[in-house]
Amino acid sequence: MTPPSAWGVLAERLAATQRRVRSLESEPDRRNSFLPYTVERDSAYAEFEGSRLLMMSGYSYLGLAGDERVVAAAKSAVDTYGTGNHGVRALAGTIPLHEELEAEIARFAGREAAIAFGSGYAANVGTVGGLVGAGDTVFIDKYDHASIVDGCRLSGAEVTRFRHNDVEHLGRRLAASRTRGLRLVIVDSVYSMDGDIAPLPQLRRVCDEHDALLMVDEAHALGVIGASGGGIEDHFGGEVRVDVKLGTLSKAIPSMGGWVAGDQALIGHLRYAARPFLFSAALAPAQAAAALESLRILRAEPERVAHTQHESARLRDLLSAAGLRTAASETAVIPLIAGGDETAYDFATACRHEGVIALPVVTPAVPNDLARLRIAVTARHSKADIDFAAEAFLKAARTSAVLPS
Ligand SMILES: Cc1ncc(COP(=O)(O)O)c(C=O)c1O
Structure with a gap:
């Protein structure tokens, strides 16, 4: 038997990736990865396909991205x-x-x-x-x-x-x-x-x-x-x-x-x-x-640290009191456990419909049945932003069956 050509072997690997990506992105509503958000320089809001959404999955914990x-x-x-x-x-x-x-x-x-x-x-x-x-x-x-x-x-x-x-x-x-x-x-x-x-x-x-x-x-x-x-x-x-x-x-x-x-x-x-x-x-x-x-x-400006710590704790308490699982979070990073990968994608999409960007993390990056939205509070989030986000997360959790409706 002749061995497969190098290009043949590579083509199979590329096709496998394509199949996985296509199954994830088959419906426009389910797209979650690699989406080009433009975060406003002086707020926690981002522009995505003509909508203004609250960014809750950023990493700029001190709110300094875009600082003049x-x-x-x-x-x-x-x-x-x-x-x-x-x-x-x-x-x-x-x-x-x-x-x-x-x-x-x-x-x-x-x-x-x-x-x-x-x-x-x-x-x-x-x-x-x-x-x-x-x-x-x-x-x-x-x-x-x-x-x-x-x-x-x-x-x-x-x-x-x-x-x-x-x-x-x-x-x-x-x-x-x-x-x-x-x-x-x-x-x-x-x-x-x-x-x-x-x-x-x-x-x-x-x-x-x-x-x-x-x-x-x-x-x-x-x-x-x-x-x-x-x-x-x-x-x-x-x-x-x-x-x-x-x-x-x-x-x-x-x-x-x-x-x-x-x-x-x-x-x-x-x-x-x-x-x-x-x-x-x-x-x-x-x-x-x-x-x-x-x-x-x-x-x-150590007050930036204090603000993020205070608002993270407040958001975590609001969400866990309403029944959302936040794992062992004690910091600005708060996972919202959805369960299976598909539920996490649905949860993320529902959040977008509620005006919030919250990106899903699925297997193999996290263990089976612990797919989640990985959210993070930053010093750019005002108290009103956090209140808005909490309400959006709870509504979206009900729509996507993460919480009973
Ligand atoms: C814990 C940890 N270490 C290291 C890195 C890599 O850092 P960088 O993105 O600056 O290469 C990351 C980035 O995601 C991280 O989360």
Whole structure:
């Protein structure tokens, strides 16, 4: 039998994707993914096919996307430096803005130094690969972000998963490990699909008991948890420290890029050992300037953090009191559990008809029967917006049979 041609094999894969996409998007009303919303610069509303809808699935937790100071900083960086860099960071790509940004990140994170990557994804892949390799073992939470998983795969280290936020299970995994190399535990500070928080004090204790380092991904914690939006250490009162702190510049900070903060030795090592830092383009000037300005605003305007925390709690209470399941959310990220994938699509569509954008997350991104709308409160949402959203969610939940009508 002649083997299938390479094009034949690829064509089958492409057709399978097409079939899945077509079944999802067969009815105009069911389209949910890749829709081009234009969010207004100075509100939480977005334009979609001629309608003005309240955006409840954004990631700009501090409401800084479109902030005129951030936009001005980015424009000024383009005027000074142009639109791109002249190479990777190690070869002509470093500009003064990168160093200013890294100093601001270090200050924000309460560490000696920081390193900025082109994305949060690159930061995870580069950091895990820069810290561990063959002979080492990484312990990751089952719900850790894909970029942590990919970093682990590429690193060549042994990977062990533990049940979500289950410190006892992690302890058993650590106790059973026979590695003679480094042990590294990695968790998300805030889980992006459930909005719950990693139990830092207990994690610290179990890591110390078993001589493991603890790394956290602050992607959804920066600007979101802690009295001043400082992330997980701030949330737990500043007493417990992690060993490696990492985050993105693409959510509460409305730019692109990733970072790691730590002592000089750790950051100095990553400058040479993290491959995406060495072999991928530096942050563009506008991105670096936007991130720098946003971090300064976060420091100067902590009321943004307080507003988001207050309105998230209020929305969660309103919805759960009316019977909607919000999983273990304690942050600005609030899942509205729909059940099956189809119900989640119907729920999202009904929300759009009620004037609200709430995007569905379905399998395999979440476990079976836990498909949901992933909503997030930002500092752009006024009290009236949240009241409107709560009413819309409840009406839509009834229309789509998530709640009894
Ligand atoms: C927890 C977490 N880590 C890392 C990333 C990747 O960040 P970026 O989009 O900046 O590459 C994301 C983005 O979705 C995330 O949710």
